[in-house]
Amino acid sequence: DAMVIQNPRYQVTQFGKPVTLSCSQTLNHNVMYWYQQKSSQAPKLLFHYYDKDFNNEADTPDNFQSRRPNTSFCFLDIRSPGLGDAAMYLCATSKGRANSPLHFGNGTRLTVT
């Protein structure tokens, strides 16, 4: 089945130690998104790629970076994680039209110690 896969499911990192989360898709969708979701809150969009074009949200901290080496893969890099970055990180894809639903991965739960 076509899907969005996130690895790892759980990630523990130390304060200040860089960490990378990965996402892959078999849907061949144009757009890949990274959302941060803290407990009982709405997903917050960090950035997205439309094909190779990177689009950063205005309030996304510089500590968060992303790479999309090809259509299928997208990475979220947190350069110096702080305690406040502990959250669920959701990857999603879409065809890139307003009526296109988002397809989400299972998420990566990040813990910062």
Place this chain on the structure above:
Amino acid sequence: AQTVTQSQPEMSVQEAETVTLSCTYDTSENNYYLFWYKQPPSRQMILVIRQEAYKQQNATENRFSVNFQKAAKSFSLKISDSQLGDTAMYFCAFGSNSGGSNYKLTFGKGTLLTVNP
């Protein structure tokens, strides 16, 4: 900018009963899309139902239906014959059909629905 408001942080319903989750939104646009997503505990978020603003007919998907009131900017979700598997966080989302980033969604804060046996 669009805003999406879900005024019910938590709700509960007895199995087999009907429950309605509320959502209101604010926009100056005339052509847009509305979505309800479901996020079960520790599981991925999935689309429940979608409504195009230009359609007057309310969308339905099996036990799920919406009450779309465009003038009132209201988009509620009705779940009939609630099942234990419906226990989840439900998010209302707005998708614009204009502008340079018409493929980004604005999410509400969510409603945690618990279905009790």
